[in-house]
Amino acid sequence: MDLEDTLWTVVGAGLILLMLADVFHTLLYPHGSGPVGRTIMRGFWLLSKKLRGGASPIAAPLAMAAVIGAWAGLAAIGWALLYLPHLPGGFIYGEGVPRRGDFAEALYLSLVTLSTVGFGEIVASHPLLRLVTALQAVTGFGLLTATVSWILQTYPALSRRRALAHQLNLFREAAGPSGIASLEPRHAAGLLEAMARNVASVSIDLLSFHETYYFHEVEQRGSLPATIAYAHRLASDAEGSRNAELRFAGRMLHAALNDLADVLRGKFGHSGTTSSAVFDSYELHHKHRRRPEPR
Incomplete structure (x- = not known):
C-alpha cells in the first residue's frame, strides 16, 4: 500500500475504535458516557432550548436516534475506508457486477456487511479481508442488539x-x-x-x-x-x-x-x-x- 492507502486505513481504524469506545462507555461502563453520545445529547438539548426558549420533550428521543445513527455512520465509514485501498483487486465480483474502486463502492460494501444482509455479489478474495468482513458483520449484529x-x-x-x-x-x-x-x-x-x-x-x-x-x-x-x-x-x-x-x-x-x-x-x-x-x-x-x- 502507498502512503494514501495507509492514511485511509489508519483513519478508518480510528473511526471504528471511536465508535467501539463510545458504545462501551455509553452501554457497558456503568458510570460513564461516550464523547460522541454525550456531545449529541447535549447539543440537541441546547438547540431545543435556543429554538423554543425551553427544552423540548422530543429533543432527547431525537438525540438518542441521532446517537445510534452516529454509531452506525462511524462504523460504516470506518470499514469503508479499510476496504477502499483494496478495491477492486482484493475482491471477487459476481457476473455482471461492474468493477469499481471508488469510495461509493467501498461504502456500499460496508453497509451491506454491517447490516448483515450480505448479498454476495462482491466477496473478499484475500483471507485477511475475509476475516475483516466477517468481523464487521458480527459487530453490526452486536450494535443492533446493543442499541x-x-x-x-x-x-x-x-x-x-x-x-x-x-x-x-x-x-x-x-x-x-x-x-x-x-x-x-x-x-x-x-x-x-x-x-x-x-x-x-x-x-x-x-x-x-x-x-x-x-x-x-x-x-x-x-x-x-x-x-x-x-x-x-x-x-x-x-x-x-x-x-x-x-x-x-x-x-x-x-x-x-x-x-x-x-x-x-x-x-x-x-x-x-x-x-x-x-x-x-x-x-x-x-x-x-x-x-x-x-x-
Missing part, C-alpha cells in the same frame, strides 16, 4: 424518576400545608425512608444512564426538577422533629438528596455550594416552575 437494549433500559429509568415526582406531589397534596406534622411520626418516618430509597435509585440512574437527564417532562406533575425541592423541605422538617425515628428518616432522606445533588453538580455542571442551590439550578435548567406551597 435495542439501550432503549429498553433507558425508559424504566425515566419511569422511576417520574414515579418519585408523582410520589412527592401526592405526599404534598395529602399532607397539606402542615407536611409531616400532620402524620403520626412512625408512619411519616416510613414514608420518608421510602422516598430516600427512591431518590438513591434516581441518582444511580443518572450515573448509569447519562442520557435520561436530557428528557424533559411534558407534565409538570411528573417533573422531578419541579418537585425535588419539596423533598428537601420534608427532610429538614423531619430532622427538626423530637421523634428519634423521624429524625433518622430525615437524615437518611437528606443524605440521599445530597448524593443526588453531587451527581447533578459533578456530571451535569450545576452550580451551588448547597444541595438546595443545586436543585434550584436543576429546576431552572429544565424550565419548570416550582408549584407554590399550599397555605
Whole structure:
C-alpha cells in the first residue's frame, strides 16, 4: 500500500475504535458516557432550548436516534475506508457486477456487511479481508442488539424518576400545608425512608444512564426538577422533629438528596455550594416552575 492507502486505513481504524469506545462507555461502563453520545445529547438539548426558549420533550428521543445513527455512520465509514485501498483487486465480483474502486463502492460494501444482509455479489478474495468482513458483520449484529437494549433500559429509568415526582406531589397534596406534622411520626418516618430509597435509585440512574437527564417532562406533575425541592423541605422538617425515628428518616432522606445533588453538580455542571442551590439550578435548567406551597 502507498502512503494514501495507509492514511485511509489508519483513519478508518480510528473511526471504528471511536465508535467501539463510545458504545462501551455509553452501554457497558456503568458510570460513564461516550464523547460522541454525550456531545449529541447535549447539543440537541441546547438547540431545543435556543429554538423554543425551553427544552423540548422530543429533543432527547431525537438525540438518542441521532446517537445510534452516529454509531452506525462511524462504523460504516470506518470499514469503508479499510476496504477502499483494496478495491477492486482484493475482491471477487459476481457476473455482471461492474468493477469499481471508488469510495461509493467501498461504502456500499460496508453497509451491506454491517447490516448483515450480505448479498454476495462482491466477496473478499484475500483471507485477511475475509476475516475483516466477517468481523464487521458480527459487530453490526452486536450494535443492533446493543442499541435495542439501550432503549429498553433507558425508559424504566425515566419511569422511576417520574414515579418519585408523582410520589412527592401526592405526599404534598395529602399532607397539606402542615407536611409531616400532620402524620403520626412512625408512619411519616416510613414514608420518608421510602422516598430516600427512591431518590438513591434516581441518582444511580443518572450515573448509569447519562442520557435520561436530557428528557424533559411534558407534565409538570411528573417533573422531578419541579418537585425535588419539596423533598428537601420534608427532610429538614423531619430532622427538626423530637421523634428519634423521624429524625433518622430525615437524615437518611437528606443524605440521599445530597448524593443526588453531587451527581447533578459533578456530571451535569450545576452550580451551588448547597444541595438546595443545586436543585434550584436543576429546576431552572429544565424550565419548570416550582408549584407554590399550599397555605
